[in-house]
Amino acid sequence: MKIVIIGCSGHYGYALDGISFNNKYTIVGISPGVEEENIDKIYEKVRKDHQEVRVYKDYLRMIEELNPEIAVVNTYCTKNEEIVINLLQRDIHLFIEKPLTTSMDSLCKIKDAYSKSKSHLCSMMGIRYHAAFLTAYQIVKEGGIGKVKLINAQKSYKLGQRGNFYEKRDYYGGILQWVGIHGIDWIYYFSGQEFSSVYGRSSELIEKDGNEIEMSGVCQFELTNGVYATLVTDFYRPETANSHDDDRLRVVGTKGIIEVRDNQVFVMSNDREGSQEIHLLEEKNIFEDFLESIEGNKTCFVSSAEVFEVTKASIYAKESADHNKIMFWNEVN
Amino acid sequence: MKIVIIGCSGHYGYALDGISFNNKYTIVGISPGVEEENIDKIYEKVRKDHQEVRVYKDYLRMIEELNPEIAVVNTYCTKNEEIVINLLQRDIHLFIEKPLTTSMDSLCKIKDAYSKSKSHLCSMMGIRYHAAFLTAYQIVKEGGIGKVKLINAQKSYKLGQRGNFYEKRDYYGGILQWVGIHGIDWIYYFSGQEFSSVYGRSSELIEKDGNEIEMSGVCQFELTNGVYATLVTDFYRPETANSHDDDRLRVVGTKGIIEVRDNQVFVMSNDREGSQEIHLLEEKNIFEDFLESIEGNKTCFVSSAEVFEVTKASIYAKESADHNKIMFWNEVN
Numbered sequence: 001m002k003i004v005i006i007g008c009s010g011h012y013g014y015a016l017d018g019i020s021f022n023n024k025y026t027i028v029g030i031s032p033g034v035e036e037e038n039i040d041k042i043y044e045k046v047r048k049d050h051q052e053v054r055v056y057k058d059y060l061r062m063i064e065e066l067n068p069e070i071a072v073v074n075t076y077c078t079k080n081e082e083i084v085i086n087l088l089q090r091d092i093h094l095f096i097e098k099p100l101t102t103s104m105d106s107l108c109k110i111k112d113a114y115s116k117s118k119s120h121l122c123s124m125m126g127i128r129y130h131a132a133f134l135t136a137y138q139i140v141k142e143g144g145i146g147k148v149k150l151i152n153a154q155k156s157y158k159l160g161q162r163g164n165f166y167e168k169r170d171y172y173g174g175i176l177q178w179v180g181i182h183g184i185d186w187i188y189y190f191s192g193q194e195f196s197s198v199y200g201r202s203s204e205l206i207e208k209d210g211n212e213i214e215m216s217g218v219c220q221f222e223l224t225n226g227v228y229a230t231l232v233t234d235f236y237r238p239e240t241a242n243s244h245d246d247d248r249l250r251v252v253g254t255k256g257i258i259e260v261r262d263n264q265v266f267v268m269s270n271d272r273e274g275s276q277e278i279h280l281l282e283e284k285n286i287f288e289d290f291l292e293s294i295e296g297n298k299t300c301f302v303s304s305a306e307v308f309e310v311t312k313a314s315i316y317a318k319e320s321a322d323h324n325k326i327m328f329w330n331e332v333n
Numbered sequence: 334m335k336i337v338i339i340g341c342s343g344h345y346g347y348a349l350d351g352i353s354f355n356n357k358y359t360i361v362g363i364s365p366g367v368e369e370e371n372i373d374k375i376y377e378k379v380r381k382d383h384q385e386v387r388v389y390k391d392y393l394r395m396i397e398e399l400n401p402e403i404a405v406v407n408t409y410c411t412k413n414e415e416i417v418i419n420l421l422q423r424d425i426h427l428f429i430e431k432p433l434t435t436s437m438d439s440l441c442k443i444k445d446a447y448s449k450s451k452s453h454l455c456s457m458m459g460i461r462y463h464a465a466f467l468t469a470y471q472i473v474k475e476g477g478i479g480k481v482k483l484i485n486a487q488k489s490y491k492l493g494q495r496g497n498f499y500e501k502r503d504y505y506g507g508i509l510q511w512v513g514i515h516g517i518d519w520i521y522y523f524s525g526q527e528f529s530s531v532y533g534r535s536s537e538l539i540e541k542d543g544n545e546i547e548m549s550g551v552c553q554f555e556l557t558n559g560v561y562a563t564l565v566t567d568f569y570r571p572e573t574a575n576s577h578d579d580d581r582l583r584v585v586g587t588k589g590i591i592e593v594r595d596n597q598v599f600v601m602s603n604d605r606e607g608s609q610e611i612h613l614l615e616e617k618n619i620f621e622d623f624l625e626s627i628e629g630n631k632t633c634f635v636s637s638a639e640v641f642e643v644t645k646a647s648i649y650a651k652e653s654a655d656h657n658k659i660m661f662w663n664e665v666n
Contacts, residue, residue: 218561220553228551230563
């Protein structure tokens, strides 16, 4: 099966890792998604295992000439709507960087195109497949903490050096959409509930090395059945810290509390004494899962319905922050 | 100096501990604040060191007959306004359980009475004096993490057996006012900023052993100078956990991040390698500090102005939750 890669501004690495042990798939083409993207580096990487890979300037010409089954898209968010609709109209399966898009108008158009397409669609929510998150989710799903009532999510990153992609907030969606969306995803699938409302705040845009950065953002969600959730995001993690990110999740249930911290999982519950560290399941690869779902062997852990809803929640969070008001699901849309 | 205790529904223990090494102070009287309070147990405790202590049914008769300099008040919140105003009018110094009161109307009356009184007033924000919180605050105050930009506070408690005091939510103010107020206090004094807005949510009241309990609550605060804060509270801590409470605080600054967790303090900053555990300062007693401030040797770490503002923030948080709307400081009052 033929795969193309459009853009190089995100986590295309998931795809390279996911097909590295499977010679059924060949990367046949690479193009930038927008002019500003320099694809030299990704080309060098891909060429090692896919000598025949061709480079295009224009993604549309690439898909028309190469006729791929699958596209990996990770470019400026502002370009996603056009690319996604073009791919969906051609029934090309789509593995795309989050956020899928940055406005409700655009999300509606994409959902409409998806409903008329045969494409499978998955977004790069790769953290779901990390060992600690897989392990915690299994325990919650099996009822190990009872009914979920409260979730607290944290995404703290080093700012480091950010590329052109951050030159405009719209290119990446701002801190709540680019960073926070993972936390929003955790809140959504760990709770098993639907979103009711969100109130988000994000810090003012500062100029840093020519980029537009929001250094911090917070959100508070209400979900169905009286579930509440908080999300904190920031780029303040010191450069001296021992990892790039400090991802944390705390899920509080009627029978116990589970936490993911430092890639470890801790559980307290009425059945256990004190706080216990849990042996981790094995890490998986999101792209491999997506490929298997296309082949029909299984459903993808990250469903298209979830991608659409989590994207919507991230857009609402950002719009809430921008207009300083609560966004209610039953009022809009 | 003569001290009386009114009520027994809260942390009068701070006062007993605080005067245990100082024979300048004598507890001369104890009364319930409301009829429902049974003061037998506190009487037995107090009598050991203060043999002359007298028991009254009516707090007003007690203060009129005994003429104390200081009153320790911890009774049903619904009774506080009346008691506090009676004490302030007599210039009796006041060490009172939080929340000071549960409505803005009542808070205004208390502030008015305070402005005409010679009394000192302090609320039972005793967690400020715990070793880990003292240590963390000293580091933040000395600039160890730069300018504070983001704060996340957690108060997770075992539900355990709650007394009559919880029979009606109004008696204790609900989870955001009774439990959450400590986190609101941390947010206020660690940030060094003023509150701008709060959006709070709290879970539905459930009946549990004849009491009205909100099992969880969350708040999101905005403060001046672009500081955001989240607060989570719950009564879901399993009974098997190794402590009653799981107090946590994370303060994110422009140069580092400090955390209080498990009564320990951890700091990351650009000046340090990785996350470092900090040697703790010695724990102090809030009532001792209050007594010293009355004697004029120093100002109390918990000022009356802070008590009023934190009480207001807790009332706003509750009202926000009750009406499902953001409360803005510049719109109301």
